[in-house]
Amino acid sequence: MTLLSTTMDLIMLNHFTGHFTGPMAAVVKSEPLESDIYPEMEHCHSFSFSCPTHKITKEEITCTKPGTIWRALETNDTFKELNQMDRKTPKGKDIVIKSCKGYIVKHFPCWLIKEDDRLTIEMVTHATDEPAGVTDQETDNYVTFSVETTGGKNSKSKQILGNKQLESYGPLCVYAKQKDEVKKALRNDGRFSNIVFEQKCQLSERSSGSKVSMGQIAKKLNGRNFEMCLTKQKEKMAIKMETSESTIKTKNIITTQTSLFNPSPDSEGDGTQMPPSTLTTETSDVGESSSRRKQKRKCIPVPKHGEILTILRNQFDDLVKQMESRREYSQQKIFPEELDLMKQEFGKIRQKFSEVHRVKKLIELGASVCQVIVEGVQGVQGTGFVLFDNYILTNAHLFGENVRENLQLLVDVSVKFNYENPNGADVNVFRAKTLLIDFQYGHQGKYYIDYAILEMDPQNKKQQKKVPPGLLREYGPVPACGGACLIGHPGGLVKQMEPTSIIGSEIREEAANKYKREKGHAIFTINDALEKQKKRYEEVMQENKDDFVTYNTSFFHGSSGSPVFDELGRVFGIHTGGFEYEDKRTQSKQSVLEYALPLLTILRNFVIRLEEDNNQAVLKRVKEEAQKNLFLFDALFKTNGDEPMDMS
Incomplete structure (x- = not known):
């Protein structure tokens, strides 16, 4: 009994301590550890996602x-249902993912997502294929940095993304191993076009302007924001090539002219001078036989050509003087005092729009x-703006042929409101109804009308x-001169505002001519661009010049539909277009002149359309809003006799 009790005591003791020895150890099993059941629990973090376009507010995921x-x-x-749904759509849409750091790729390492971060799922047409990243092993050797979707200095006109649709989804968040080169990280990302790797590009930090070449490692790039730009060396090479080509052409022209107007002494007066047509033909016959060249040298002599040449030479000096006098006269005509005064006034205008009370009102x-x-x-x-209630005014040319005769949208x-932060914080997105209220183009x-x-x-x-x-209700008349300010989304970027100076109709043509003289290196490109828009250019400059408001601004693509405010914060026009061209030297979009359509002209046409369609509900709201601005109400609905205006 003593031996048995001793054995039982030993078993009980081992049971409580969790250790077994002897033969009983093979029979009794210990409880499995939690880490054995969930071996991957060392990696555990939570985040959520939303998809406003499909009314998904918040879905939590534990990875x-x-x-x-x-x-x-x-x-x-x-998410599986959402992904499957968009694969079936005929428009070829794909999913893009937005995090607090920017838009990320599908192969983005999950452990680089912050705890409790909320991702936003958006749709884009024909997304770029991305290479699969090797991200199955969690390490802390990764960094992330962001790159803007549009190019910076010397590359604003370059398409740095493989898919142009992604330009409005920025900035792009790029991940990389610390020891990887920048070039490798961008290639692995899969969203950048070949131009980034084929030309001498580099990253330029937006805050400090410091440059990072493609060969640098990514170790110190964590959390920094960059834009893509061409190096100065690349820019100089492009300018040098362009200059050398023009020099060669100029030399050829001078050589040809010299041979025409300075004949050899042997040929002068003997009737054997070679005409220009023969000379031009001969220079192209490099590979022909000598007998054929001799045949082509035969020409019909010009009677008394030596005498004619002498007369022309004697008249040359007078011709030069006459051309110089015309040039001086044209300069006096092109640069009137008004242009110089306007240049001086622009400094005062910028100062006005920098006053705090004006800035606050414009921001509001x-x-x-x-x-x-x-x-x-x-x-x-x-760009567009709220006219009243839920109605948005913008340019009709944004939709082009995607509108049926019954004003039904085909797209x-x-x-998007409050798109002021590059990270997209506090953005409010509204869907537009497929039936337009008005469309005149x-x-x-x-x-000339262009609004929707x-x-x-x-x-x-x-x-x-x-x-x-x-x-x-903030309407104001078109000022004849003075300052103006545009607010919009040029280039699809965050909301921006830019002050400018109105160019009066009486000096508009002179201002355009002055611009062309200052941009002499691109004069042929400018003239070609204006020729393509000849009808509109003539309208703005001469035929209907009072129906447009002109100015100079850097608001190009993406800013159509921006409101134009006067110095008192009253909106008087809608930015519509300009006469753009591609400056090959600076590799950027430039414009000779930009123009807006007067808001009053648009509103008058809008009221007529509402009356024709008998849309009394909307017409009533227009009148109610216009009554808060007596000048506008009188212009739209009253004449001197207090009778409805005849706007036909």
Whole structure:
């Protein structure tokens, strides 16, 4: 009994301590550790995603295995359905993913996503194929940095992305191993075009302007924001090549002219001078036989050509004097005092628009300005602003032929408010209804019209409250001169504002001529561009010059539809277009002149359309809003006799 009790005591003791010895150890099993059941629990983090276009507000995901963000997202059933749904759409849409750092690729390492970060899922047409990244093993040897989707210095006109549709989805968040070169990181990313790697590009930090070459390692790039730019050496080489080509052409012309007007002494007066046509033909006969060249040298002599040449030479000095006098006269005509005064006034205008009270008011009014996104149409973006209630005014040319005769849109359109932060914080997106309220594009009588009015479709009362106030009540007449300010989204970028100076109709043509003289290196390119827009250029300059407001601005593509404000913060026009050209020396888009359409002309046509369509509900709202601006109400609905205006 003593031996048995001793053995039982030993077993009980070993049971409580968890250690077994002897023969009983083979029979009794210990409890498995938690790490044995969930070996991947060392990697565990949570994040969520939303998709506003499909009304998905928040879906949480707990990732327990290192890999790509795409693999982590596909563990969620809602995301699987969303992905499957968009694969079936005929428009070829694909998914893009936005994090707090910027837009990321599908093979982005999941462990680089911050804890409790919320991803936003958006749709883009024909997304670029991305190489699969090797991200199955979690390490801390990675860095992330962001790159803007449009080029910086010397490369603004370059398409740095393989898919142009992605230009409005920026900045791009790029990941890299610390020891990887920048070039390798960008190649692995898969969204950049070949021009980034074939030309001498480098990264330029937006905050400090410091440059990072493609051969540098990515170790110190973590958290920094860059834009792509061409190196100065590349720019100089391009200019040198262009200059050398023009020099060669000039030498050829001079040589030809010298041979024509300075004949050899042997040929002068003997009737054997070779005519220009013969000379031109002969220079191209390099590979022909000598007998054929001799035949071509035979020409019909010009009677008394020596005497004619002497007379022309004697008249040459007088001709030069006459041309010089014409040049001096044209310069006096081209540069009137008004242009010099306007140049002086521009400095005062910039000072006015830098006053705090004006800036505050413009920022407040700018809340009603939005980005207009035409989905499914490559490269089409614009700007618009709230006219009143849920109605947005923008340019009609953004939609082009994608509008039926019954004003039905053939494409999806959305508007984006508060796009002021590159990270996209606090952005409000509204879908537009497919039926336009008004659409007028082209000539209406003697006026050129280019506007469309959309109606937003808020999904609920909460979203309705986020609609900014309309600018119809802020209307003002077109100033004859002075300052103006544009607010819009040039290049599809964040909201910007730019002061400018109005160029009066009486000096408009002189201002354009002065610009062309200052840009002498690109005069042929400018003339070619103006020739393509000859009809519109003549309208703006001469025929209907009072129907346009002109100025100079850097607001190009993406800014069509921007409101134009005067010095008092009143909106008087809608920025519509300009006479652009490609400057090969600076490799950038430039413009001779830009123009806006007067808002009053648009509103008058809009009222006529509402009356013709008997749209009393909207017409009533226009009158109610116009009554808050007596000048506008009188211009639209009253004459001196208090009778309705005849606007036919």
